[in-house]
Amino acid sequence: MRAPDKDSDFYEAYLEEIAAAEKTNSKKKLASDNSDQTNGPALKSHSAWGPLDSLPGNPMMWILIISELMVFGLLLGGYCIKFLETPDIFINSQAQLNRLIGGLNTLILITSGLFAALATETSKSQKTFLPRLCLSITAALGLLFLILKIYEYSEKAAVGISIETNSFYTLFYLMTGFHAAHVIFGLFLLGLVSFYNRYENIQTACAFWHMVDLIWLILYPILYLVR
Amino acid sequence: MTKIAYKKMSPVFRFLVTWALMFGLTIISMFSGDAFQEQEITAPIGLISVAILMLATLFKCRLLLFDFLELRHAEPQWRRGFFFAIIIITGMVLVTYALAFGL
Numbered sequence: 001m002r003a004p005d006k007d008s009d010f011y012e013a014y015l016e017e018i019a020a021a022e023k024t025n026s027k028k029k030l031a032s033d034n035s036d037q038t039n040g041p042a043l044k045s046h047s048a049w050g051p052l053d054s055l056p057g058n059p060m061m062w063i064l065i066i067s068e069l070m071v072f073g074l075l076l077g078g079y080c081i082k083f084l085e086t087p088d089i090f091i092n093s094q095a096q097l098n099r100l101i102g103g104l105n106t107l108i109l110i111t112s113g114l115f116a117a118l119a120t121e122t123s124k125s126q127k128t129f130l131p132r133l134c135l136s137i138t139a140a141l142g143l144l145f146l147i148l149k150i151y152e153y154s155e156k157a158a159v160g161i162s163i164e165t166n167s168f169y170t171l172f173y174l175m176t177g178f179h180a181a182h183v184i185f186g187l188f189l190l191g192l193v194s195f196y197n198r199y200e201n202i203q204t205a206c207a208f209w210h211m212v213d214l215i216w217l218i219l220y221p222i223l224y225l226v227r
Numbered sequence: 228m229t230k231i232a233y234k235k236m237s238p239v240f241r242f243l244v245t246w247a248l249m250f251g252l253t254i255i256s257m258f259s260g261d262a263f264q265e266q267e268i269t270a271p272i273g274l275i276s277v278a279i280l281m282l283a284t285l286f287k288c289r290l291l292l293f294d295f296l297e298l299r300h301a302e303p304q305w306r307r308g309f310f311f312a313i314i315i316i317t318g319m320v321l322v323t324y325a326l327a328f329g330l
Contacts, residue, residue, distance in 0.1 A: 051302070051304075051305075054301050054302040054305065055298075055301050055305060056296070056297040056298070056300050056301060057297075065296075069309075069312055073312070073315070073316050076316060076319070076320070077319065080319055080320060080323040083323055083327060084323060084326060084327055087327045087328075099257070099260060099261070099262035100257075100262055100263065102262070103253065103256075103257040103262045106253050106256075107250060107253055110246060110249045110250055110253060110287075111246065111250075113246070113249075113291065113295050114242055114243070114245075114246040114295075116295070117242045117245075117294070117295045118239065118242060121238050121239060121242070207296060210291060210295045210296045211296075213291060213295075214288060214291050214292070214296075217249075217284060217287050217288055217291065218284060218288065218313070218316060218317075220256075221256055221260065221280045221281070221283070221284050222320050224260065224262070225256060225257075225259065225260025225261075225262065225272070225280055226260070226272070226277050226280055226281075226320055226324060227260075227272060
């Protein structure tokens with residue numbers, strides 16, 4: 001039986017049929033067994049990662065994505081608590097942020113995510129030129145993000161604002177700086193898989209990039225816009 | 228756009244639609260948050276604007292998770308779990324704002 005496309009409406013029904021056929025085969029195998037041993041429980045196919053197997057791509061990358069979401073979620077929880085303690089400091093500090101640069105950075109990362117997804121898709125057919133082109137554009141946009149981030153930090157430094165200025169800026173620099181470190185590591189990964197360009201490698205590196213994008217999508221409105 | 232029509236799109240076209248939606252939602256967020264105004268504004272933006280911002284964030288994250296990260300092909304528990312995590316974060320911010328400035 002030819003497998004339907006994963007996007008098809010029949011894909012789930014196909015998976016159920018396969019599972020039912022495997023169950024029937026394992027029951028037949030146990031019934032025809034002439035051994036004196038007591039029949040144990042029905043044979044089950046053992047997956048290496050259990051429930052993580054159903055996630056697309058490398059399960060270790062998904063473990064990383066989940067842990068990063070937890071870390072940034074907790075940082076944002078701390079941010080909310082400090083916001084309630086000292087709302088005036090937060091409001092006045094947020095007013096000084098460059099919301100336009102933050103917004104541009106968001107648009108840049110979203111576009112880089114598009115090219116990362118295209119890189120994954122084009123690498124399925126084992127081509128090399130198109131995935132490399134898409135990865136290069138993704139990396140170039142990531143570099144542009146970092147340039148704007150450095151410009152933003154230098155703008156703040158020019159007026160004497162640093163990580164020690166107040167609790168808002170401590171959290172701001174901590175979260176955006178930690179995020180920028182992930183962007184730098186992501187650029188390194190994208191460069192690596194441009195050479196080792198198997199589909200699985202590109203999928204894993206691009207999953208990391210999408211995680212970086214996801215974190216920024218959450219950070220930008222909360223740090224820059226909600227006030 | 229119906230769910231079946233969305234599923235029948237080619238992956239590349241679906242990525243472009245996802246990107247366009249995320250781009251548009253970001254522009255809406257920027258307008259909601261006065262990002263295009265240059266002067267320093269210290270007045271609160273209001274609970275409705277914050278709610279719009281958080282909803283836009285929620286939907287952008289959902290688009291990224293389901294289409295770019297291909298969570299659409301994973302089991303429903305995973306999709307619900309990740310979406311619930313984003314709801315918790317955005318809900319936390321909305322509640323914080325409501326507590327700080329009153330409903």
